[in-house]
Amino acid sequence: MQIDNETKIRMLKEMLKIRSFEEKIQELYHAGYIPGSMHLSTGQEAVPVGVCLNLLKSDYLLSSHRGHGHVLAKGGEYKYMMAELYGKKTGYCGGKGGSMHFANVKIGVLGTNGIVGGGICIAAGVGFSIKYQKSEKVTVCFFGDGAANTGAFHEGLNFAAVLKAPVVFIIENNQYAISVPRKLSDCVEDLSIRAAGYNMPGVTVDGNDVMAVYETAKTAVERARSGGGPALIECRTYRWHGHHAGEPKDGLVYRSQEEIDSWKEKCPIKRLREALIAGNIITEKEVDTLEKEFQQELERAIDFAEKSPYPDAEALYENVYIDEG
Amino acid sequence: MQIDNETKIRMLKEMLKIRSFEEKIQELYHAGYIPGSMHLSTGQEAVPVGVCLNLLKSDYLLSSHRGHGHVLAKGGEYKYMMAELYGKKTGYCGGKGGSMHFANVKIGVLGTNGIVGGGICIAAGVGFSIKYQKSEKVTVCFFGDGAANTGAFHEGLNFAAVLKAPVVFIIENNQYAISVPRKLSDCVEDLSIRAAGYNMPGVTVDGNDVMAVYETAKTAVERARSGGGPALIECRTYRWHGHHAGEPKDGLVYRSQEEIDSWKEKCPIKRLREALIAGNIITEKEVDTLEKEFQQELERAIDFAEKSPYPDAEALYENVYIDEG
Amino acid sequence: MRQITFREALNESLRYNMRNDDRVFCWGEDIGVLGGAFGVTAGLINEFGPGRVIDTPLSEIAIVGAGIGAALGGLRPVVEIMYIDFTPGCMDMIINQMAKIHYMFGGQSKVPMVLRIVTGAMGENAAQHSQSFYSFFVHTPGLIVVTPTTPYDAKGLLNTSIASENPVIFVENKRTVNIKGEVPEENYTIPFGNADVKRQGEDLTIVATQALVYDALKVAEEMEKEGVSIEVVDPRTLKPLDKETIFNSVRKTGRLIVADEGCIHCGIASEISALVAQEIIEYLDAPVIRVGSPDTPCPFSPPLEKAYIPGKQELREAIAKIM
Amino acid sequence: MRQITFREALNESLRYNMRNDDRVFCWGEDIGVLGGAFGVTAGLINEFGPGRVIDTPLSEIAIVGAGIGAALGGLRPVVEIMYIDFTPGCMDMIINQMAKIHYMFGGQSKVPMVLRIVTGAMGENAAQHSQSFYSFFVHTPGLIVVTPTTPYDAKGLLNTSIASENPVIFVENKRTVNIKGEVPEENYTIPFGNADVKRQGEDLTIVATQALVYDALKVAEEMEKEGVSIEVVDPRTLKPLDKETIFNSVRKTGRLIVADEGCIHCGIASEISALVAQEIIEYLDAPVIRVGSPDTPCPFSPPLEKAYIPGKQELREAIAKIM
Numbered sequence A, B: 001m002q003i004d005n006e007t008k009i010r011m012l013k014e015m016l017k018i019r020s021f022e023e024k025i026q027e028l029y030h031a032g033y034i035p036g037s038m039h040l041s042t043g044q045e046a047v048p049v050g051v052c053l054n055l056l057k058s059d060y061l062l063s064s065h066r067g068h069g070h071v072l073a074k075g076g077e078y079k080y081m082m083a084e085l086y087g088k089k090t091g092y093c094g095g096k097g098g099s100m101h102f103a104n105v106k107i108g109v110l111g112t113n114g115i116v117g118g119g120i121c122i123a124a125g126v127g128f129s130i131k132y133q134k135s136e137k138v139t140v141c142f143f144g145d146g147a148a149n150t151g152a153f154h155e156g157l158n159f160a161a162v163l164k165a166p167v168v169f170i171i172e173n174n175q176y177a178i179s180v181p182r183k184l185s186d187c188v189e190d191l192s193i194r195a196a197g198y199n200m201p202g203v204t205v206d207g208n209d210v211m212a213v214y215e216t217a218k219t220a221v222e223r224a225r226s227g228g229g230p231a232l233i234e235c236r237t238y239r240w241h242g243h244h245a246g247e248p249k250d251g252l253v254y255r256s257q258e259e260i261d262s263w264k265e266k267c268p269i270k271r272l273r274e275a276l277i278a279g280n281i282i283t284e285k286e287v288d289t290l291e292k293e294f295q296q297e298l299e300r301a302i303d304f305a306e307k308s309p310y311p312d313a314e315a316l317y318e319n320v321y322i323d324e325g
Numbered sequence C, D: 001m002r003q004i005t006f007r008e009a010l011n012e013s014l015r016y017n018m019r020n021d022d023r024v025f026c027w028g029e030d031i032g033v034l035g036g037a038f039g040v041t042a043g044l045i046n047e048f049g050p051g052r053v054i055d056t057p058l059s060e061i062a063i064v065g066a067g068i069g070a071a072l073g074g075l076r077p078v079v080e081i082m083y084i085d086f087t088p089g090c091m092d093m094i095i096n097q098m099a100k101i102h103y104m105f106g107g108q109s110k111v112p113m114v115l116r117i118v119t120g121a122m123g124e125n126a127a128q129h130s131q132s133f134y135s136f137f138v139h140t141p142g143l144i145v146v147t148p149t150t151p152y153d154a155k156g157l158l159n160t161s162i163a164s165e166n167p168v169i170f171v172e173n174k175r176t177v178n179i180k181g182e183v184p185e186e187n188y189t190i191p192f193g194n195a196d197v198k199r200q201g202e203d204l205t206i207v208a209t210q211a212l213v214y215d216a217l218k219v220a221e222e223m224e225k226e227g228v229s230i231e232v233v234d235p236r237t238l239k240p241l242d243k244e245t246i247f248n249s250v251r252k253t254g255r256l257i258v259a260d261e262g263c264i265h266c267g268i269a270s271e272i273s274a275l276v277a278q279e280i281i282e283y284l285d286a287p288v289i290r291v292g293s294p295d296t297p298c299p300f301s302p303p304l305e306k307a308y309i310p311g312k313q314e315l316r317e318a319i320a321k322i323m
């Protein structure tokens, strides 16, 4: 597959957008500005970007607790996300959701989820609704390697397969479920082998290679869109930081520094950036400018979040039920 | 594998034991003697018999709602089963369980289950306890093709695989979950392919060929017993009657008479019986005698059940909690 | 007026709603050709086809979860879980997703889905097919809990449930499914939170749900002869709960029995007792008695099951305590 | 006496029981090297190894289900589900298997298993990590439900739970995990069904659980200055429930507030109110007030979460209503 330069630049840009966000909010979290708990996706940026570049705004996305990257790649805006992280009224969910419960229905983000595996069966149903309405949308659903061991994974994938629902399931295999490594969690080499149990395509791809992710997802998305049914893609990647911001020793309790360093070497952004510069597709300086622009946008987002009010006291009682007119 | 004649005769005997029981209780049910609902395994006898002939009394067994055959093959006795079906105090569970909740811990039957898939994860834990105690027992767990689509199936098989627990999982694939045929339930040819998702052996076998079941189970049981971990066996079979005794039209609402007849042709008992007679391993007359003996034993069991008292009124409140001394 | 069964009333409502709104579809185990374990969806597959009346795999997590997804995608799912006993298998989808999506996303999304479940003990089905723990759903913010009693209630409340923008748990008691009652041919709705005084009385209020309403009515007849005048109030929806109708009755009679088939501890009978004790205790002339299933799993053996199911006998004993 | 935290008290109990009984083992997500999300199992893997302190796959159905199986096989599992919010994912194993096996098999088998779960809202974890619906388990026959408050209670009740032949739900509230209190070095047990009068008083009884016990004690101190003498009763186990201690207190004071972090409707606060209204209503001089979480999911935003969590303010308001 030939990927044009524009798309490659967009890949870099989108990954930088995510990386800049994650690094900034980590700072803000440690400085005490962001409450609650957050799961950063630093190091995993190639997955959301490679997948979402295949999507239209009208396509749907469901995600996990580690969802900032997915929301951003689907078109989420810094300022509303930041305001949500601050628990402000102007956030995507009016401050009700926070990091684990982002949604922005207007751009097809139907929700990240605090329950591991919680989005998988829902995605099957969203896919069904597309087919039922004879629309040509696609649903993608992101979750971790840990989630692949939940009952919901099995039921959701089988259900989607039986319904031939247009859903692309993405395992972001970052090798751990909190502290539990793959070798204590499952016995297979590639989690994508499980797709065979539902007679759907299953592929494992280098999740730090954004172009490989893009191409693999393209095939699956196009297949789903044209009525071919669901697929499973496993992306091998790694999270640089602890399971959640503020985890003791930032993940070093159960992982070695060497392991972390070896994955930092395989940084998806560095890799693309170097390739694009070497290929004269972008200059060092243009990348710097991009990064600076994200920093500025982040400052504006922080400003927006800080100046925004908290939800009104009554908000506690609102949105429990919709008034039956 | 060479199966000796004694074993072959035992196979026939055990299958007849099950068939005789199922046919008799069906009569009793329709005549109004047995309350509640019962799921008959007529036509599926080769599976419990082929599997359980590989087990010792001290091995464990967990089963589904369609469990009479499993209990009998593991050594269950007519009279206590009959009394349980009648809801009498002398039944295996004192009348508390009925058809869906048989257990006889003394012969390793840890329970049939009214929840489809309900025994699978429990079996993984029973297997773990064997390994933990460094004993050499094995656990077998029977369930249907429908159960293979539950989340519990996925979690239980993966858990057993990770723990290398000595469990043999048996799918009794009788092609339907109540009225829902396989083609609306899953998209694969062999359900045993799912074993690959847990890196355990997975085999599909003709579930109406008791010798094939026996040999396949032998390999899996021996492997489990010697520390090799769990395995999955899918046995293709068919239930002759409706989903439960008393189902309208006895299953014909969703199945054709031709389909049923074609499976009756493949009757596991007929098959073995003819082979043994042809091979001069047993005579027509000996088989008749066997059948008569089972009929007599059944009459005694009915008598026992009928004459047994119902549980005392206080039994309602007993066995909820164990007294903390 | 025409008399039809509870089951038929539900079937009529489903048919009406599917005819009038393409977004409405049904799925669940064995709801197609078989028409559901209790016959509620009988014949629908013939009229609407297997694309709208869908037999699913045996996968309760997905049945409910994908129902939620379909609702998010713009449809109006009517989902059947054969027995309430199987909802623990998909409780995450009910409690953590269905109930919370509207709230946790700040009101952006809605889940207009009806989850139909059958409850109650009947016919010796033992511990795993006889439960009535819908009080779990009352304890869970975000869910509507509907408990119709008569065929009339069933049709009106199912219409309201399918039209609702909120996630609804629709509870059908086994013992009422084949009871007949008057049901208009035309369409109508019954608002949530609207209790029905099924019988007027002066001396004692029985708040009862589902099968126990019929029992309470029978016992009330008997007691009438003994000079005790009993009012029977049927909440019809447990959430929202029509406190005012209950309170008005208790203000009048001064005596209250709450009868619900669920186990007593932390059930809806406890809730209604507690509400009265909190808000109108000054009107009570006697202890508030709860009638429900005993604190045991449901046993199989016929005489034990009979003793297990709360009914007229338990109501009579309760009345004797406070009259 | 030595002061240690609730967390440390539990850790000590686990260590003691694992040393003394080879059949005791622990499993759950992240309980090994990480020592559990709340540190309760810290260091156990070093002493007992990964064969007895087992990090499991992310599979709650199997974690509980295989725990049950291990108990059937003769072991004494102490199983951790990180947050109560994840128990709906394995509710079938809890409600339909763990709770019923002993009964439905006529007493042949037993499930001597402890299921440890963390509850409560704290630290802005939003709707799916802040719940307290252990009243579900009280509504379910067959389960023991333990809700320790102090480190002393924690150690004694965990010892009792591990020794118990029954399936136990052991509830740990986030807000109490790091609170210190006196705990003897030696081993001891606290029987189930044994409430603790955490403070004596004459005018008003507050029955409170877990974090709300601390709040009630503080409010009682304040009110003492205003001349109101409050008795604080901590049931410590919700099932079995020590009715007598609660009733004795209410008989003395004539006034009752029940405070529990769960949502109010159909929660344990409703149950205790209903019990009092059923059995000793004649001793009540005022309405019975329930304090609990509002009927909403838990919101993320810090001021909203603060308003959500019931505490001293809500207790003061309740007191004002009936004093």
Ligand SMILES: Cc1ncc(C[n+]2csc(CCOP(=O)(O)OP(=O)(O)O)c2C)c(N)n1
Pocket (backbone or CB within 6 Å): A039, A065, A066, A114, A115, A116, A117, A143, A144, A145, A146, A147, A148, A172, A174, A176, A177, A178, A243, D029, D058, D060, D082, D086, D089
């Ligand atoms: C059902 C459920 N169980 C446990 C948790 C606690 N938990 C949150 S994230 C996590 C690990 C998830 O691992 P994985 O799916 O690989 O995603 P990752 O965090 O690695 O991105 C766990 C155990 C949860 N939120 N939901």
Ligand SMILES: Cc1ncc(C[n+]2csc(CCOP(=O)(O)OP(=O)(O)O)c2C)c(N)n1
Pocket (backbone or CB within 6 Å): B039, B065, B066, B114, B115, B116, B117, B143, B144, B145, B146, B147, B148, B172, B174, B175, B176, B177, B178, B243, C029, C058, C060, C082, C086, C089
């Ligand atoms: C969790 C659960 N869902 C649904 C049911 C209702 N039910 C009982 S048996 C059955 C079909 C089971 O099919 P299968 O596993 O293939 O076993 P079979 O009856 O064919 O032997 C269903 C849907 C149940 N008992 N438990």
Ligand SMILES: [Mg+2]
Pocket (backbone or CB within 6 Å): A144, A145, A146, A172, A173, A174, A175, A176, A177, A178
């Ligand atoms: Mg992971």
Ligand SMILES: [Mg+2]
Pocket (backbone or CB within 6 Å): B144, B145, B146, B172, B173, B174, B175, B176, B177, B178
């Ligand atoms: Mg089947």
